[in-house]
Amino acid sequence: MNNIKSNFKLKQMKKISYSVMALFAAATLFTGCNQQGSANGALSSSAAEKVYVAPGEQDEYYAFLSGGYSGNLTVYGLPSGRMFKEIPVFSQFPTSGYGYSEETKPMLNTSFGFVPWDDLHHPDISQTNGELDGRWIFVNGNNTPRIARVSLSTFETEEIIEIPNSAGNHSSSFITENTEYVIAGTRFSVPVPQRDMPINEYKGNFKGALSFISVAPETGRLDIKFQVLMPGFNYDLSHPGRGASHGWHFFSTYNTEESNSLMEVNASQNDKDFIAAVNWKKIEEYVNNGGGTKMAANYAHNVYNDETHMGTTTMKKEVLTVDPTEVPGAVFFLPTPKSPHGCDVDPSGEYIIGAGKLSADLTVHSFTKMLSAIEGEKFDGEAYGIPILKFEDVMAGVVRSGGLGPLHTEFDGKGNAYTTFFISSEVVKWQLGSWEVIDRKPTYYSVGHLMIPGGNSRKPFGKYVVAMNKITKDRYLPTGPEMEHSAQIYDISGEKMELIYDFPTHGEPHYAAGCPAELLRDNSKKIYRLDENKHPYAVTSPDQARVERSGKEVHIYMSTIRSHFTPDNIEGIKVGDKVYFHITNHEQDFDVPHGFSIIGQNTSELLIMPGQTKTSIWEPKQVGVWPFYCTDFCSALHQEMQGYVRVSPASSSLPLSWSLGE
């Protein structure tokens, strides 16, 4: 180290070491402050803590998101945004065999025949005294007008009723305070009854039916009690009154111009359309006293029975209609600016909020003011005999939002309302009464509906709001031109909304309903009891398993248990036969379904829950020995859970035989 050379070397090394140090320092600066950035970041970690549901833990809330064009309803947890289940309602669903199995096919019958799809829009949970009671959830099929009732014990569709005289069943399905009625308004007015007539004679001739479907208190059974035949406007959305306004229902309308073409221009000519206020208690009284006109109709009523595990269709032939001008004091129009879309009622029942979708502002009507205007008969003319109230007399206030394109409003139960704005892509929080805007947060992107659990009842649970967007773009890893719609969760427990999570949804969520987990958790069914199975083709013990022929129809009574079918060898089936596999799952253990599929099955597999019987039709077309197997990985010996069907030529005289382990 004494010589110059080594000194030089040392200097060089020092130089290197200094630059290494400098780099290191710079790196620390960056990473150090980046860490700070991502802990900005410690912000997001506080958001992360809020949505983190640790493995094995469960969510605080259930959220039921409409699947839109999927035709189904999805079940999520909040705040985690995890999807638990897709409940088939209006669409065939091969995952469970819904709409493919013989038992569930009737659920999709309509007056138009078997319609295996619909556009599912607005879920609403049943209520008692204006609070969620967690018995059922109702949803509407928009396209071929239908209302469905889904059990919140089995999480299965139990009933679907078609709505006659309706088209584009959009202002549905909203529940009155004690689940007296499911209300279903038509978006498209149509000739009532339907007939062959020129389209351009729409004005004055088409009708908009508002259907009041009664719900039997014990069973939930649906029945159209009456339809109010309104002028030919578009009835867009609706909500029930509550508290003092219980007994009323409010519908937003557009196209009061009654145009029948180029609606984007012609339905926006009037500065104001209406919110229709319907006193259904008054009309109920009228029909209970024999009022109304029975009209010939044809609509399907499909009911699924948990004990027979079977759906049945009844075609109904009559509906009771009511001319609103025949019931004085039952229907009024509240002028509301700019083609109102959302029509929401606050938890107290006092305020009715109309969201003019081409506007920046929200119009809030007062129920109290409406009643005094009606009492004072302060009318501003009439439309088809229905009194129009004066805007100034019913309006409680205007929310000058500063946003663009208001759509829907939910409430937190603490005096605040939250409105989505499609065009300006944000949720705006404002105060009821003062109409002041308190906070606004962007959504990603172009939000449609939003949901606060219980947010449209007397008792909202104002902890989270879920914003359901129409456009996803760059929110997730790209998956080609088609992407699932995005949703964001905001913590609304404080003064300001806090964006805490972002998750993809399934289909297109139009509205959602949510409730605390404890309302449903303990009622969720685990198995169907085998000893209560009343399916006509059930076998409650394997020794009842058999095969019966009646002409070309063959019925196979089959049972399953881990890990075999009884029987698993079947001979004597012929080409051209119609073979019914009736399969009863003998498991009585939670979450042990068995599946069934057979080569060339023209429907779908079946997924059979413990204690349940389901049926699949198979029409063999080729001679041979064909396997069937269990589609659900049920057990360690799942791969062994299989069998064979021998198919002989149509002319064969081989007798039927069946066996297991012989």
Added chain:
Amino acid sequence: MKTIFQPKNWFSLLFLALLILACKTENRTNSTSNSTNDVELNKEQGQAFIQDDEATPNVLNIAIGSPDHTTLVAAVQAADLENVLVNAGPLMVFAPTNEAFDALPAGTVEDLLKPENKEALSNILKHHVTPGNYDKEFLKKFKKLGQANDQNTTVEVKGDDVYVGGAKILASIPAGNGIVHVVDKVILPPNE
């Protein structure tokens, strides 16, 4: 490597350690002071800032790309309206040229661009936007249009020309989310 541990370098190490510590402390204060805050939101976040060279340009892209609309674009940016203009809409934007802005009384534009006048500016700009998508020919069917600031504007046909709120349509460019009509005047909202 040995040299790193020479006494001369202890100072740098100490300095480094301090740096790290400093960062950490800062970190901690930050997280407490912001614990009630949102996930960090950048002003330049949202649909307007998505890179996309495949889709047809939207109304904002078109305005930004036009040398005749630099004043309009500056105004849109000052009013933070970028994200509104890239929305699914459909949006019909009446885009006054730079010349049209220049024709306003001296100082008007400068005043409007001041932060304290953001709301007034935003109102004027929204008065140039219709939720809709109609070409010039089709606009002749209208007598009035409902603008995004909640006020109406007029549509007049004079010969082959279409005037919206008194401003003449000079050219029209279809966009991915609507249409841009270039106009020769700034359309001032009517006094209510």
